[in-house]
Amino acid sequence: MAKFHSSKIANHDTATIGPNRPALWKLFLVWTCIGIQSFGGGSATILLIRREFIERHTWLSEEEYERYWSLCQLSPGIILVAMVILIGRKLRSRLGIIVSLAGMLLPSAIITCLFSAGFVLVQAFSPVQAMMRGVIPATAGLMLTIALQFALPPLKNASSSRGLHLIECLVIMVLSALAISWWHIEIVVVVLGAILLSLGVFYPLQKRGKA
Amino acid sequence: VNWFLYFLLFLKASTFSFGGMSNLASLQRDLPIYHWAHLSDFGKAVAIGQVSPGPNGLWVVSLGYLTYGIPGAAMALLAITIPPFLILPLNTLYRRLEEQHWMEALLRSLVLVSVGLLLSSAWSILAETLQDRWSIPICLMACVLCITRRLGALALILLAACAGFLFYGLHF
Numbered sequence: 001m002a003k004f005h006s007s008k009i010a011n012h013d014t015a016t017i018g019p020n021r022p023a024l025w026k027l028f029l030v031w032t033c034i035g036i037q038s039f040g041g042g043s044a045t046i047l048l049i050r051r052e053f054i055e056r057h058t059w060l061s062e063e064e065y066e067r068y069w070s071l072c073q074l075s076p077g078i079i080l081v082a083m084v085i086l087i088g089r090k091l092r093s094r095l096g097i098i099v100s101l102a103g104m105l106l107p108s109a110i111i112t113c114l115f116s117a118g119f120v121l122v123q124a125f126s127p128v129q130a131m132m133r134g135v136i137p138a139t140a141g142l143m144l145t146i147a148l149q150f151a152l153p154p155l156k157n158a159s160s161s162r163g164l165h166l167i168e169c170l171v172i173m174v175l176s177a178l179a180i181s182w183w184h185i186e187i188v189v190v191v192l193g194a195i196l197l198s199l200g201v202f203y204p205l206q207k208r209g210k211a
Numbered sequence: 212v213n214w215f216l217y218f219l220l221f222l223k224a225s226t227f228s229f230g231g232m233s234n235l236a237s238l239q240r241d242l243p244i245y246h247w248a249h250l251s252d253f254g255k256a257v258a259i260g261q262v263s264p265g266p267n268g269l270w271v272v273s274l275g276y277l278t279y280g281i282p283g284a285a286m287a288l289l290a291i292t293i294p295p296f297l298i299l300p301l302n303t304l305y306r307r308l309e310e311q312h313w314m315e316a317l318l319r320s321l322v323l324v325s326v327g328l329l330l331s332s333a334w335s336i337l338a339e340t341l342q343d344r345w346s347i348p349i350c351l352m353a354c355v356l357c358i359t360r361r362l363g364a365l366a367l368i369l370l371a372a373c374a375g376f377l378f379y380g381l382h383f
Contacts, residue, residue: 036264039365045266067305073318074301074308077225077234077294078268085298101292108265109272113284115263116276119255127380134375135368136254136336137346141353142261142364143333146232148354151326154319169323176327180236181334187237191227191324198320203313 020059022091024099030057031084031103036111045080049087059091081105164209168202212247212279214286221271221290229325231268232257234291235332238274248278254336261364345378 022030030052038045046069053060068086075082081101088100122128151173158165172194179185179193224237235253242248256277260270268291275287301308308314340346349371356362362370377383 035266038266039261039264039363071302071305072298075295075298077228078231078266078291079295080231080266081268081292082295082298085295086302089299105265105269105288105292108263108269109284109288112260112263112265112269112272113276113281115259116256116273116284119259120277123255127376130378130380131372131375132255132258133340133343133379134345134349134371134373135258136251137340137343137350138353138367138371138374139254139257139261140333140337140340141350142357142367143232143235143257143329143336144350144354145357146230147326147329147333148358150230150322150329154322168319172320172323173326173330176324177330177334178327180240180328181331184240187240187328188223188227190327191321194320194324194327195317198316198323199313203316206316207312 020057020091022057022059024092024095027088027092027096028099028103031088031100032107035104035108049083053087060087064090164202164206168198168206172197213245214279214282216245217247217279217283218286218290221275221287222293225271225291226294228328229321231266231291232270232332233325233328234268234271236328236335238271239332239335242278248274250335250339252277253332254339257336258368261368343379345374349374 034045034048034052037048050065054062054065068083068090072079072082072086081104084100084104085097088096088098090096092099123132151169154169155166158169175197176190176194179190180187220238220241221234224234224241227237228234235257238248239250239253243250252274256274257270259273260267263269263273269288271287271291272284275283275285277283279286337346337350353367353371356367356370357364
């Protein structure tokens, strides 16, 4: 009886959130649309996700979305993929994760492969080679831009607080770049070293400074 | 190509990266050692990734294709899909993690080390092109245009292709 009662409550629960559980094929389609529409990553895709999942379909609440987004900043690898996993699981549990990832990544990955194959076909032509001599340094500029976008928020925070934060920012950024490009140290060591430096040296110093 | 090691190198790069582009530095370091990729492949893959749809991080799929064909692309895709699954255990720990003061310091160190990774991979790409007169001006111009948000990544790549054609194809 108790079991029946609880299942009734559960039913009632899904009834109030009822229309908020999308069919799997719909979930797949929505993620496919988002994946194919997003070029050059980051902020544009975030806007698309917000529009589809909160505004158009009300599958997610604003608070859940914000919580997922801040949590995903901790994820290794592509932040958006972590976001897809969390939203997929929230909406349709395990199958939801698979369907969402497939929708977001597979069509785009296939198009990326087709573009790469097309490039392989034409790359020997001299006009294409001339174009690539312009494109390659531009991609370096793009990487530089992404680096600056990463660096700005912590630098801004640091300049508004104590000097130790600023020293931490500069030391870790410069040391890690040098460690890779100049001393050719293994990346895993560099990443772990930076974490150790931050948590082992700067964090205790900052704590002592506050106390 | 030892496909298992190839896959592991991609997986390692993705696991120790933060955001879609900072795995570049690790791959730039590892793949050429085994002669599985030429240094010039990385710039090409990033450029193709920028003109293709999908998250930024899908540029590795292009690198996989350029270096090892369809199997390479599939392994690259798998390698970038696995590490973000760590978000599921993190999600269950969220309430406890949220209260820890050191979390902020940890997050900051990850962002900062990514800046180092991105800077050194930008340098590696640029270093390959330094024999060309216009490389550094194009690189800086691209950076300025992106930061001031005058141009999206797609338009930027097309513009750079035009510039390359003018300077090196027509010898303007």
